[in-house]
Amino acid sequence: MAIEKDDALILDRRRLGESSLIVTLFTANRGIVRAVAKGARRARSRFGGTVEPTNLVYAVYYRKENRDLQLLAQCDVVRSFPRLRESLLRLAYAYAIINCLIGLKREEGPAGELFRLAAEALGRMERCDASLLEGALWSFLLPALDDAGFRPELGRCLHCGRDVGADADARFDARAGGIVCLGHGGGGLTLSAGARHLLERSAAGDGEDIRPALREAAEGREALRRFLVEHGLGRSPFRPLEDLVGGVEEETF
Numbered sequence: 208m209a210i211e212k213d214d215a216l217i218l219d220r221r222r223l224g225e226s227s228l229i230v231t232l233f234t235a236n237r238g239i240v241r242a243v244a245k246g247a248r249r250a251r252s253r254f255g256g257t258v259e260p261t262n263l264v265y266a267v268y269y270r271k272e273n274r275d276l277q278l279l280a281q282c283d284v285v286r287s288f289p290r291l292r293e294s295l296l297r298l299a300y301a302y303a304i305i306n307c308l309i310g311l312k313r314e315e316g317p318a319g320e321l322f323r324l325a326a327e328a329l330g331r332m333e334r335c336d337a338s339l340l341e342g343a344l345w346s347f348l349l350p351a352l353d354d355a356g357f358r359p360e361l362g363r364c365l366h367c368g369r370d371v372g373a374d375a376d377a378r379f380d381a382r383a384g385g386i387v388c389l390g391h392g393g394g395g396l397t398l399s400a401g402a403r404h405l406l407e408r409s410a411a412g413d414g415e416d417i418r419p420a421l422r423e424a425a426e427g428r429e430a431l432r433r434f435l436v437e438h439g440l441g442r443s444p445f446r447p448l449e450d451l452v453g454g455v456e457e458e459t460f
């Protein structure tokens with residue numbers, strides 16, 4: 208059994224027995240780590256209120272190879288984001304990030320870049336005006352996908368190779384892995400030029416100041432949701448958010 212010390216983001220906590228918690232951590236060195244925080248629900252627990260989702264912490268835990276649950280020894284808050292819990296909307300945006308992390312990084316291994324992107328985006332969501340929450344999310348989405356090895360094609364049609372042009376509507380073919388010209392017929396999700404612009408700004412690491420229209424943002428999220436499902440990430444990271452801000456209507460194929 209080795210002792211590990213790492214920066215981590217708390218993603219989830221669940222009850223275990225009478226007084227303990229199972230905590231899901233997103234650690235910089237090993238990605239997702241699940242650990243038991245013994246006695247964490249007792250009034251005088253040494254964990255206090257540290258194991259709250261969205262908290263950035265410094266975690267010390269005992270780790271054993273091939274064991275699904277590790278043992279949390281110590282957890283100190285490095286940074287908390289109290290404003291995220293003041294509004295349902297802010298929290299729903301934060302959970303879009305948390306859900307992406309759960310989906311994108313399922314195997315154990317270094318996750319420093321993804322950790323940094325998530326921490327930065329949560330920091331933006333904590334301090335930004337509500338009109339920039341969507342931008343804060345997009346400052347994370349495509350860079351995070353890119354780090355995880357997923358790069359949807361955004362500029363050239365995947366069927367004919369033609370440059371679709373920045374101001375044109377297109378279709379998003381999740382199975383092919385990106386955009387195709389409108390002219391290739393049915394199938395896929397229609398992406399307006401505005402939604403394509405949003406995806407491209409995000410991919411360029413330039414999403415934070417965007418204030419997309421609701422419809423454009425919903426199209427962009429739906430394209431990514433389909434892309435992630437196509438790559439084996441089963442559930443939508445955007446569900447709680449879309450219950451609040453709306454998604455796109457399901458299209459028939």
Ligand SMILES: [Zn+2]
Nearest residue numbers: 364366367388
């Ligand atoms: Zn084409």
